[in-house]
Amino acid sequence: MRNKRPTSFDIAELAGVSQSTVSRALRRDSMVSEDTRLKVEQAARQLNYKVDVNARNLRSQRSNTLALLLYEDPGTSESLINPFFLSILGSVTRASARRGYDLLISFQQSSTDWTADYASSKRADGIIFLGYGDYTSYLEKIASLDEAGIEYITWGPVLPGQPGHFIGSDNVQGMSDAVSHLIATGHRRIAFLGDISENCPEYRDRYQGYVQALAAAGLPADPALRLDSQTSEEAGHAAALRLLDAGTPFDAIVAACDLVAIGAMHALRDRGLAVPGDVSVVGFDDIQAASYTNPPLTTVRQDTAAAGELLVENLLRLMAGRALDQTIIPARLVVRQSSRPRGPLGA
Amino acid sequence: MRNKRPTSFDIAELAGVSQSTVSRALRRDSMVSEDTRLKVEQAARQLNYKVDVNARNLRSQRSNTLALLLYEDPGTSESLINPFFLSILGSVTRASARRGYDLLISFQQSSTDWTADYASSKRADGIIFLGYGDYTSYLEKIASLDEAGIEYITWGPVLPGQPGHFIGSDNVQGMSDAVSHLIATGHRRIAFLGDISENCPEYRDRYQGYVQALAAAGLPADPALRLDSQTSEEAGHAAALRLLDAGTPFDAIVAACDLVAIGAMHALRDRGLAVPGDVSVVGFDDIQAASYTNPPLTTVRQDTAAAGELLVENLLRLMAGRALDQTIIPARLVVRQSSRPRGPLGA
DNA sequence: TTGTATGCGTTATCAT
DNA sequence: ATGATAACGCATACAA
Numbered sequence: 001m002r003n004k005r006p007t008s009f010d011i012a013e014l015a016g017v018s019q020s021t022v023s024r025a026l027r028r029d030s031m032v033s034e035d036t037r038l039k040v041e042q043a044a045r046q047l048n049y050k051v052d053v054n055a056r057n058l059r060s061q062r063s064n065t066l067a068l069l070l071y072e073d074p075g076t077s078e079s080l081i082n083p084f085f086l087s088i089l090g091s092v093t094r095a096s097a098r099r100g101y102d103l104l105i106s107f108q109q110s111s112t113d114w115t116a117d118y119a120s121s122k123r124a125d126g127i128i129f130l131g132y133g134d135y136t137s138y139l140e141k142i143a144s145l146d147e148a149g150i151e152y153i154t155w156g157p158v159l160p161g162q163p164g165h166f167i168g169s170d171n172v173q174g175m176s177d178a179v180s181h182l183i184a185t186g187h188r189r190i191a192f193l194g195d196i197s198e199n200c201p202e203y204r205d206r207y208q209g210y211v212q213a214l215a216a217a218g219l220p221a222d223p224a225l226r227l228d229s230q231t232s233e234e235a236g237h238a239a240a241l242r243l244l245d246a247g248t249p250f251d252a253i254v255a256a257c258d259l260v261a262i263g264a265m266h267a268l269r270d271r272g273l274a275v276p277g278d279v280s281v282v283g284f285d286d287i288q289a290a291s292y293t294n295p296p297l298t299t300v301r302q303d304t305a306a307a308g309e310l311l312v313e314n315l316l317r318l319m320a321g322r323a324l325d326q327t328i329i330p331a332r333l334v335v336r337q338s339s340r341p342r343g344p345l346g347a
Numbered sequence: 348m349r350n351k352r353p354t355s356f357d358i359a360e361l362a363g364v365s366q367s368t369v370s371r372a373l374r375r376d377s378m379v380s381e382d383t384r385l386k387v388e389q390a391a392r393q394l395n396y397k398v399d400v401n402a403r404n405l406r407s408q409r410s411n412t413l414a415l416l417l418y419e420d421p422g423t424s425e426s427l428i429n430p431f432f433l434s435i436l437g438s439v440t441r442a443s444a445r446r447g448y449d450l451l452i453s454f455q456q457s458s459t460d461w462t463a464d465y466a467s468s469k470r471a472d473g474i475i476f477l478g479y480g481d482y483t484s485y486l487e488k489i490a491s492l493d494e495a496g497i498e499y500i501t502w503g504p505v506l507p508g509q510p511g512h513f514i515g516s517d518n519v520q521g522m523s524d525a526v527s528h529l530i531a532t533g534h535r536r537i538a539f540l541g542d543i544s545e546n547c548p549e550y551r552d553r554y555q556g557y558v559q560a561l562a563a564a565g566l567p568a569d570p571a572l573r574l575d576s577q578t579s580e581e582a583g584h585a586a587a588l589r590l591l592d593a594g595t596p597f598d599a600i601v602a603a604c605d606l607v608a609i610g611a612m613h614a615l616r617d618r619g620l621a622v623p624g625d626v627s628v629v630g631f632d633d634i635q636a637a638s639y640t641n642p643p644l645t646t647v648r649q650d651t652a653a654a655g656e657l658l659v660e661n662l663l664r665l666m667a668g669r670a671l672d673q674t675i676i677p678a679r680l681v682v683r684q685s686s687r688p689r690g691p692l693g694a
Numbered sequence: 695t696t697g698t699a700t701g702c703g704t705t706a707t708c709a710t
Numbered sequence: 711a712t713g714a715t716a717a718c719g720c721a722t723a724c725a726a
Contacts, residue, residue: 005467007719018697023721033695050468054404055719058702063401065451083635086433093454102470104412105452107440120352121397123449262639288430292609294641354703365713370705380711402703405718 006047015043026051057122065102066315067124068092071131071138082231083287084257084302085130088155091308092128099312101125119150126315127152139163151318153311157201158328165318167310167327171202171284174300174331175209176216178254178282181333183217185341187252187280190214191225193239193264194256203256206284210254224248229260236263237270244271251279251342258283258290258299265293265338280339284331295337303329353394362390373398404469412449413662414471415439418478418485419454429578430634431604431649432477435502438655439475446659448472466497473662474499486510498665500658504548505675512665514657514674518549518631521647521678522556523563525601525629528680530564532688534599534627537561538572540586540611541603550603553631557601571595576607583610584617591618598626598689605630605637605646612640612685627686631678642684650676 008026012019017036025032025040032040043049057063070085089105096103104124118124127145129138129152138154142164145152158168182190194200196207211221225248229239236255240263243250253268255261261283265275275281275295283290286301306329314324355373359366364383372379372387379387390396404410417432436452443450451471465471474492476485476499485501489511492499505515529537541547543554558568572595576586583602587610590597600615602608608630612622622628622642630637633648653676661671 008721009719019719020698020721021696023719024696027721031695036696048467050464052405052719053468053470054401054410055702056721057401058399058405058704059719059721061702083430083433086430086437089436090433090454093452097453102451103453104449105440106444106450107437117397120395121400123400289636289639292636293639356703366703367705367714368712370703371712374705378711383711399703402718403705405720406703406705408705408718 005052006049007052008049010047011040011043011049014047015039061122062125063102063122064100065104065124066096066126066128066312067104067106067118068128068130069118070105070107071129082131083289084285084304087287087304088130088307088311091305092311093308095308095312099316101312101316119145119152120148126150126319128311128315129154129156131155151315153315153318155307155311157205159201165314165324165327167307167314167329168202169302169307169329169331171205171331172209172212174302174333175206175254175284176213177209177331177333178284178298178300179210179213180216181335182252182254182280182282182339183213183219185280185339187342188219189222189225189248189250190252190254191227191243191248191250192254192256193227193229193236193243193260195228195230196226196256200256206256222248225250229256229263231257231259233259233263233266236260237267238263240264240267241271244268244273252282252339253279254282254284256284258285258287258297261297261299261338262289262293265297275338276340276342280342282339286334291336293338298336298339299334301332301334303332352399353396354399355396357394358387358390358396361394362386408469409472410449410469411447412451412471413443413473413475413659414451414453414465415475415477416465417452417454418476429478430636431632431651434634434651435477435654435658438652439658440655442655442659446663448659448663466492466499467495473497473666475658475662476501476503478502498662500662500665502654502658504552506548512661512671512674514654514661515549515676516649516654516678517675518552518678519556519559521649521680522553522601522631523560524556524678524680525631525645525647526557526560527563528682529599529601529627529629529686530560530566532627532686534689535566536569536572536595536597537599537601538574538590538595538597539601539603540574540576540583540590540607542575542577543573543603547603553603569595572597576603576610578604578606580606580610580613583607584614585610587611587614588618591615591620599629599686600626601629601631603631605632605634605644608644608646608685609636609640612644622685623687623689627689629686633681638683640685645683645686646681647678648681649678 008019008022011022022040025037093103153165156166156168158166192207192210194203196204214221227239227243229235253264255264261281265281268275268279273279283297283299286299290297290299355366355369358369369387372384440450466474500512503513503515505513539557541550543551561568574586574590576582600611602611608628612628615622615626620626630644630646633646637644637646
């Protein structure tokens, strides 16, 4: 037979103060003398008292909780989650914990309007979106949130005139750096693998960075060197094969993401081409697997630690009625062994 | 100027029923006529009503929420989370969502007694532990939970006479299968890399599976073939070098986990040895990177999808006062290219 | 600084 | 099957 859980009234009795004083003393809002605070804390410890968060949340009308909503492409395989998102998830978790917020997570696949539930049912004070799925359904979601007056922030492409609040990597700069690196190391025929439709604005930005870097070097962006590829190793493999079969000459491949780059490396090897001997390959994301490939993949690193920090930081700013701070995170080229100098400059 | 959020009273008024009837109709506990249910649901939709979970939780004394607590080794690098745990996290998320539970997650590093807070503050109805850190602090945690009458379940080694409730892979069987496979393909001098101290009971089980398989084939477990290694690529690399430097002959390496195996492969290559040409290498876990290594790593796959499912399933059973169901998950050998037949049998 | 009284929005209990 | 009423445990407004 276990004792009933103590309430703030029990603490009040034990400490010889009123219940409201207990409540005050246990938060850090002060307005209590050092003396009573010690008495209360002592009593609370003695009875092993813990504030009932449900009562607190009901009364204060806030939950001290953030929700992280991860939307996967319906096409994604049921069991796997994009490792890149998982990495952000990890840093968001830490960042919100550091600020005293609990984190509720949910992986959505269907486009239920469950989104708003989280906030309008007062489960969470703010929402972080990861992988928002298709853009139209995303717009519906944030519309309902705006209507309900709920704060949210989204990881994704930072575009001008966008509805909502976004935090994202500098995809243009990141890919531009990668391509500039290839050009500087003697590559001239650089293929781009990735889906640049409007469904993937981030890949679109990366492609723009690619074009930009070529232009800066006075090189044309040959349409024959751009191939569509979904976000998977298999798709990257297939895209590289299409490129090879087309007979278009090329000396490097940049991929919209690491998975595609890895698939492309396998395709090249399957056809007897050496990486980086015959072709350099560069990815984007720097997922963990990127450093384990053979050769280790040169790629553009998205700073997931900063991402989580900035997402939480800015969401809290929004919740406090303030404006966003920094929203774009620099992406950094990580040179490994899948790319190397060639031509007149190289060995 | 936004309208106030509607309450159940508003719905009651609109639907022309009492407020308590609204509450009944909105849950599935029935006891309401089909007619009134429809009226209520209609009114709720019309006003875009959502139950306030804080009020509901306060009144019903349950939160419909599970908490996932991930404890990392303090030694682990600040920013990285074991990909294997992340994978379980993904499946736990789905499993709890499927059962209508919200999931609260927290990554702990210090050994604060924050653990009990989650449950005794009524934030969560049950707790799932992942990576419980060191065993003694774990025992303290669960003691306070037991005292508070809170249900919890832990991912880890399933050992006889253990306090608490565990779900885990069959580490003995998994590693035994792996070693038997190596023996069957002609390997005779198989090294084991991993920490088998009492801090790592799971690795200990794997080592036991190793010994068992050797014994079944009438082979001795040469102490010179067992080397300590922490759980990281660098440690695996170093351990393999020590093995090589010792001069002990060997034709295969099994590692306590994939990261160690990957490090060992790199060490072998550094010394000019071919995998699997000269030495076969086998890991454990089947993390994503395992299939991207060169050659792709033969390993023992832990079924993380089943793990999440079973953790949630059994936690709910405990919460319902029932006994645990299945607690051990079979581990399955995945043969890739880092191992291959040799000797009289092989090429 | 502290105490008193009230209410947050729902579910549970007891009627009918 | 439905309605009236109390209660969940805390935080806030106001008074002292």
